[in-house]
Amino acid sequence: MKETIIRSAIFTFADKLSGFNIIPRVKQLVDSEKLSNIDREELQLRKLKKLLIHSQKTVPYYRDLFKRLNIYPEKPDSLDILREIPILKKTQIKKCPEIFLSELFKNKQLFWGQTGGSTGQPLSYALDPNCRVQVRAGFYRAMTWVGWKPGDSIVSFWGRPIIKDFRSSVFDKLKSFVLNYTEIDAHILDEKSLYHYTNILKRKSPKIVIGYASTLNLLADFIQQNNVNLENDSIDGVFSTAEMLLDPMKSNIEKAFNTKVFNSYGASEIQAIADTCHNGNMHIHSERVILRNFENSLLVTDLDNYAMPLINYKLDDNGTIAKTNQCKCGRTLPVLENLVGRSNINILLPNGKIVHSEYFTHLLEQLDIFKKYRVNCFQIHQFEDYRISIKLNSLSDLNETDKLKMQKIIQRDFSNNIQIDFEKLEILNSSSKFKFITSDLV
Numbered sequence: 001m002k003e004t005i006i007r008s009a010i011f012t013f014a015d016k017l018s019g020f021n022i023i024p025r026v027k028q029l030v031d032s033e034k035l036s037n038i039d040r041e042e043l044q045l046r047k048l049k050k051l052l053i054h055s056q057k058t059v060p061y062y063r064d065l066f067k068r069l070n071i072y073p074e075k076p077d078s079l080d081i082l083r084e085i086p087i088l089k090k091t092q093i094k095k096c097p098e099i100f101l102s103e104l105f106k107n108k109q110l111f112w113g114q115t116g117g118s119t120g121q122p123l124s125y126a127l128d129p130n131c132r133v134q135v136r137a138g139f140y141r142a143m144t145w146v147g148w149k150p151g152d153s154i155v156s157f158w159g160r161p162i163i164k165d166f167r168s169s170v171f172d173k174l175k176s177f178v179l180n181y182t183e184i185d186a187h188i189l190d191e192k193s194l195y196h197y198t199n200i201l202k203r204k205s206p207k208i209v210i211g212y213a214s215t216l217n218l219l220a221d222f223i224q225q226n227n228v229n230l231e232n233d234s235i236d237g238v239f240s241t242a243e244m245l246l247d248p249m250k251s252n253i254e255k256a257f258n259t260k261v262f263n264s265y266g267a268s269e270i271q272a273i274a275d276t277c278h279n280g281n282m283h284i285h286s287e288r289v290i291l292r293n294f295e296n297s298l299l300v301t302d303l304d305n306y307a308m309p310l311i312n313y314k315l316d317d318n319g320t321i322a323k324t325n326q327c328k329c330g331r332t333l334p335v336l337e338n339l340v341g342r343s344n345i346n347i348l349l350p351n352g353k354i355v356h357s358e359y360f361t362h363l364l365e366q367l368d369i370f371k372k373y374r375v376n377c378f379q380i381h382q383f384e385d386y387r388i389s390i391k392l393n394s395l396s397d398l399n400e401t402d403k404l405k406m407q408k409i410i411q412r413d414f415s416n417n418i419q420i421d422f423e424k425l426e427i428l429n430s431s432s433k434f435k436f437i438t439s440d441l442v
């Protein structure tokens with residue numbers, strides 16, 4: 001009890017000191033999740049108008065587009081204005097990213113990220129500081145649905161930096177202490193690390209556990225096969241993110257962790273899109289995003305990102321917006337149904353290690369390979385003899401120094417002299433279903 005109070009005080013103090021003010025933002029989101037449809041649309045329209053005006057004034061792509069289509073951002077009186085704005089595809093941004101950036105921000109103010117995993121088509125995107133805080137607030141709001149309060153312990157299994165530097169390690173430790181948020185690297189797992197991670201779960205007694213669906217599933221297998229007793233009933237919910245949560249995985253994780261699993265949906269470039277409530281409905285964070293259907297595709301508008309406004313942006317996943325937003329939980333946030341997203345394939349090593357597919361995306365990103373070689377598309381394949389081929393479709397070929405550097409890091413992390421080949425990836429027929437990771441072993 002005493003620790004809970006201290007933790008909450010540290011979180012609140014740090015939140016105020018940092019100027020992020022996450023707690024009031026979470027409160028504001030919680031207050032607005034039961035708005036009437038009319039009030040919600042009014043709130044969305046207000047935010048949309050502001051974003052459209054900003055985009056017209058400061059983003060070259062929208063300045064030209066609105067002029068060409070005679071769109072007047074200050075005019076719309078309904079969200080139907082979105083029907084007049086053409087769908088934005090990832091390929092358009094990849095072709096000429098500069099025109100999608102707002103001239104209002106300096107490069108150093110922005111957070112740069114990279115998509116890649118599910119489609120193999122890396123895209124650099126930018127988020128402004130306010131958007132990052134709003135994303136965080138959306139994320140914490142969803143956790144309040146299962147009982148999280150500021151300062152409660154969270155353990156997350158995620159891809160941590162492969163190339164580490166001293167400054168970020170110190171910052172991570174500080175963040176982990178202040179927010180009571182423990183981040184564990186889930187790139188490479190084996191019996192030893194899984195054993196170690198279950199001990200962390202026992203020690204930290206988290207309220208919330210977060211991770212890739214496939215990683216949580218592996219942990220669940222380990223817990224059950226080794227009769228691990230987590231020795232506490234502290235976990236209020238497990239949040240599965242970034243990958244398709246298949247039903248058998250969900251039941252497996254629920255059984256092992258003895259708690260409910262909640263599916264969380266977002267993309268790298270547009271985060272915190274929707275989260276599941278106790279009734280299994282996936283509520284859209286509609287104060288943050290407008291999600292629409294175009295046929296079976298999902299179009300999203302991020303109402304908070306002013307650095308690189310994405311309006312009517314086509315997501316890689318499919319789903320439908322439910323006709324009614326009535327849910328027994330009382331929240332009136334619209335519901336996303338029939339979500340079909342990405343699944344993960346792991347790379348297996350002869351020494352028993354299991355490598356998450358995102359390891360490769362993160363390695364290429366952290367070595368700046370995507371930007372340096374203008375990588376258009378990439379694919380990983382594992383052969384039956386464990387050999388791995390990294391195929392890149394890029395403007396120029398990888399030089400020998402970078403190949404050697406990658407091989408060295410991979411062999412260090414895999415603790416194995418596994419053969420790594422680099423190949424050229426031929427441009428694919430865009431209509432064919434592309435898999436960014438394939439394996440002859442699974």
Ligand SMILES: [Zn+2]
Nearest residue numbers: 277281327329
């Ligand atoms: Zn609900």
